[in-house]
Amino acid sequence: MTHKKQTLGEFIIENQSSFQYSSGELSSLLNSIRLAAKVVNHEVNKAGLVDIIGAAGDTNIQGEDQQKLDVYANDKFIQTLTKRNIVCGIASEEEDDFVAINSQDENHQNKYVVLIDPLDGSSNIDVNVSVGTIFSIYRRVTPVGTPVQLEDFLQKGSEQVAAGYVVYGTSTMLVYTTGDGVNGFTLNPAIGSFYLSHPDMQFPEDGNIYSVNEGNYIHFPQGVKNYIKYCQEEEEDRPYTSRYIGSLVSDFHRNMIKGGIYLYPQSSKNPNGKLRLLYECNPMAFLAEQANGKSSDGFTRTMDVEPTELHQRVPFICGSKNMVEKAEEFMRNAK
Numbered sequence: 439m440t441h442k443k444q445t446l447g448e449f450i451i452e453n454q455s456s457f458q459y460s461s462g463e464l465s466s467l468l469n470s471i472r473l474a475a476k477v478v479n480h481e482v483n484k485a486g487l488v489d490i491i492g493a494a495g496d497t498n499i500q501g502e503d504q505q506k507l508d509v510y511a512n513d514k515f516i517q518t519l520t521k522r523n524i525v526c527g528i529a530s531e532e533e534d535d536f537v538a539i540n541s542q543d544e545n546h547q548n549k550y551v552v553l554i555d556p557l558d559g560s561s562n563i564d565v566n567v568s569v570g571t572i573f574s575i576y577r578r579v580t581p582v583g584t585p586v587q588l589e590d591f592l593q594k595g596s597e598q599v600a601a602g603y604v605v606y607g608t609s610t611m612l613v614y615t616t617g618d619g620v621n622g623f624t625l626n627p628a629i630g631s632f633y634l635s636h637p638d639m640q641f642p643e644d645g646n647i648y649s650v651n652e653g654n655y656i657h658f659p660q661g662v663k664n665y666i667k668y669c670q671e672e673e674e675d676r677p678y679t680s681r682y683i684g685s686l687v688s689d690f691h692r693n694m695i696k697g698g699i700y701l702y703p704q705s706s707k708n709p710n711g712k713l714r715l716l717y718e719c720n721p722m723a724f725l726a727e728q729a730n731g732k733s734s735d736g737f738t739r740t741m742d743v744e745p746t747e748l749h750q751r752v753p754f755i756c757g758s759k760n761m762v763e764k765a766e767e768f769m770r771n772a773k
């Protein structure tokens with residue numbers, strides 16, 4: 439008899455007590471993300487059919503054209519989190535500043551903030567390549583009941599209480615951690631439920647896949663160039679396979695299952711790299727470490743970087759522990 443797979447809702451409730459704050463609020467927060475993910479998934483899956491492809495005409499703080507689906511996903515996650523009255527603030531790649539959510543119920547003192555990239559890889563939408571949502575959850579540091587402040591968002595990644603992503607791919611999956619390992623849930627679209635399909639996900643310590651945009655090769659620091667050449671030379675288990683989807687969530691997800699390394703280094707074009715510390719690198723770094731992987735900027739552990747601004751960029755090297763350590767060795771020894 440096949441064992442009935444646990445739903446995400448059942449899993450959240452069952453593991454609530456293991457969560458160090460054992461708060462029902464975090465469960466409600468994760469359930470809100472679950473709901474928003476289903477709504478966004480529905481739109482992503484029919485994007486080719488209705489007029490939500492293509493730029494919404496605006497540009498976000500990054501100066502990137504806002505795809506309509508970007509804006510839709512951003513609005514849906516903010517609406518869902520606000521309606522449930524669980525968080526006191528939200529920061530998003532699509533919002534210049536954080537959104538303060540004042541508690542409608544004076545007795546209900548919201549204690550969590552969420553940082554989100556509502557639709558990462560959105561430039562891939564109109565070419566039908568997987569995209570994803572990335573989220574990061576912290577407890578606020580300013581007094582509960584007062585208006586949320588920027589410092590509630592500028593916390594080191596090591597302070598995260600939960601993080602995860604939704605990958606809208608050949609199937610839609612929600613993968614998250616609350617600091618007690620990483621678990622993956624696959625959506626059954628026929629009934630709209632996520633089922634535990636990938637329990638206790640772990641990065642293999644070694645891998646033979648490297649993910650980097652080699653079009654930027656000439657702009658990379660020498661140490662990164664040396665590591666890429668190391669991946670390509672004929673020796674031992676090399677050359678490695680090059681796989682780069684151009685969607686962080688998809689490249690990360692494949693590397694976590696098969697073993698591999700993702701690099702978005704600094705370059706002469708992007709002196710701090712391209713990826714955002716607070717709502718891309720830190721949540722992925724939390725997941726990586728919880729899955730026995732590693733994440734750094736080549737020199738400093740990603741989750742130890744002291745944030746200075748909401749949309750700051752950092753160089754990002756993340757994946758199988760031994761591969762990240764080899765890349766760090768090349769970067770630290772480069773003359």
Ligand code: P6P
Nearest residue numbers: 558559560561651684685686687
């Ligand atoms: P490039 C998508 O815009 C993203 O933020 C990540 O999802 C992806 O890995 C990276 O940027 C792709 O950037 O410069 O290689 O196109």
